[in-house]
Amino acid sequence: MTTQTQQNEEDQGVSIEDVYNLLMFDIEPDLTTNHIDILQRELELLPEKERAERLEHYANAWDEFAIAFDKVNAARAGQITELEKKVKGILNTQEQQELADIDTAISKE
DSSP states (O other): OOOOOHHHHHHTTTHHHHHHHHHHHHHHHSTTTTHHHHHHHHHHHHHHHHHHHHHHHHHHHHHHHHOOOHHHHHHHHHHHHHHHHHHHHHHHHHHHHHHHHHHHHHHHH
């Protein structure tokens, strides 16, 4: 089942899978989503020593991805905070106008 957040991201053209692939492609293209299904079969065909080396490399790539993803999330959090300030600024301005309108109405009575 698709959540509203997933639907909104898909509507905007940037899904979490897109973010994952963009980041992971620069780190280790073998771990992008279009290659993961093939990777399992490839690993099964490798000699045990080479498979162990590649798995260790992939584990390190995942750690590098996690750091990069945290940076992306931190940047997005900062962007959300800036948007929150703008929205709250608009809301505060609206509330102030409503209070001023009430004061004006009371003054006229």
